[in-house]
Amino acid sequence: MRFEEKQIVLKDGRMCILKPNSPEYAEDMIRYLKETPTETDFLLRNSDEVHFTVEQERALLQGILDNPYQIMMVAIVGGRVAGNAAINGIGPQRKLQHRCSLAIALYKEFWGLGLGTAMIGYLTELARSVGAWTQIDLEVVAENEQAKKLYEKCGFIETGRRHNALRSDDGTFHDEILMYKDLT
Ligand SMILES: CC(C)(COP(=O)(O)OP(=O)(O)OC[C@H]1O[C@@H](n2cnc3c(N)ncnc32)[C@H](O)[C@@H]1OP(=O)(O)O)[C@@H](O)C(=O)NCCC(=O)NCCS
Numbered sequence: 132m133r134f135e136e137k138q139i140v141l142k143d144g145r146m147c148i149l150k151p152n153s154p155e156y157a158e159d160m161i162r163y164l165k166e167t168p169t170e171t172d173f174l175l176r177n178s179d180e181v182h183f184t185v186e187q188e189r190a191l192l193q194g195i196l197d198n199p200y201q202i203m204m205v206a207i208v209g210g211r212v213a214g215n216a217a218i219n220g221i222g223p224q225r226k227l228q229h230r231c232s233l234a235i236a237l238y239k240e241f242w243g244l245g246l247g248t249a250m251i252g253y254l255t256e257l258a259r260s261v262g263a264w265t266q267i268d269l270e271v272v273a274e275n276e277q278a279k280k281l282y283e284k285c286g287f288i289e290t291g292r293r294h295n296a297l298r299s300d301d302g303t304f305h306d307e308i309l310m311y312k313d314l315t
Contacts, residue, residue: 132195132202134257141244145208149253152203152215153196157188159212160205163238170239172299173275202257206237206246213241216250218258218267229265231258235278242277251285258314265315272297273306287312 136150152160164181168174183191195201200220206213214237221230233254237246258264269287271278287310296307 132199132257132261134202134204137253139246139249141208141241141246143244145244147213147246147249148207149204149250150207151196152192152205152217154189154192156205156212157185157192160192160215161185161188163212163215163236167236167238171236173272173278174236175297177300199261200231200263202254202261204250204254204257206241206250208241213238214246214250216247216254218254220264221268228263231261231264231267233267233269247278247281248284251281255285255312255314265313267312267314269310270296270307271310273308279308279310282310282312285312 133151136148139147139149141147161181161183164176164183165178168176168178192203195203201217202219203215203217205215214235216233216235218231218233221227221232233251235247235250255267258267267287269282270293271282273292289308289310291309293307293309295304297305299305
């Protein structure tokens with residue numbers, strides 16, 4: 132989905148642009164997908180599971196840009212990708228058409244600067260404008276206090292827990308907390 136760029140000021144005074152992710156960021160996104168899992172174990176995909184070529188990533192980003200039910204927002208600070216967040220429709224079936232899901236990850240140097248709050252605020256506005264969705268769902272690793280705080284601050288409510296949803300490479304299992312935000 133295409134949408135208007137928005138400029139925000141981070142808590143450290145730097146300017147940040149929130150804009151639709153697009154094929155021009157294909158190489159940056161591959162780097163981001165590989166590097167962010169080295170900074171936190173709370174992401175689903177591990178670095179060694181990123182196998183996209185630049186061409187494939189370009190095509191993927193173009194497809195998202197052209198799809199009215201996929202919103203992908205990149206945050207740019209000083210010309211660099213600081214983070215990415217997305218809202219996607221859950222599925223095309225009529226019984227699922229009212230739901231979308233949210234995902235977000237920032238490079239560690241941009242944590243705690245208000246960027247997550249700003250991105251989710253803008254994504255929520257855009258999700259409402261789509262007109263089809265009445266709720267945003269998400270899952271967060273139970274131990275991810277920073278993300279849970281962010282989601283609560285942005286109006287998400289805990290609705291459940293998925294036992295042993297994730298298994299880390301060190302063999303430990305982690306529950307996921309299920310959260311949702313009402314868009315009506
Ligand atoms: C989770 C994440 C997106 C949060 O984004 P952020 O830009 O750091 O969040 P914000 O700065 O907007 O902070 C939002 C709230 O989180 C809380 N928070 C911030 N830093 C925190 C910390 N270190 N510990 C606990 N809570 C924290 C505060 O309540 C804050 O609200 P406040 O600014 O009004 O005090 C970011 O830390 C990140 O990308 N983490 C790694 C990937 C990840 O875990 N993604 C979520 C997967 S479900």
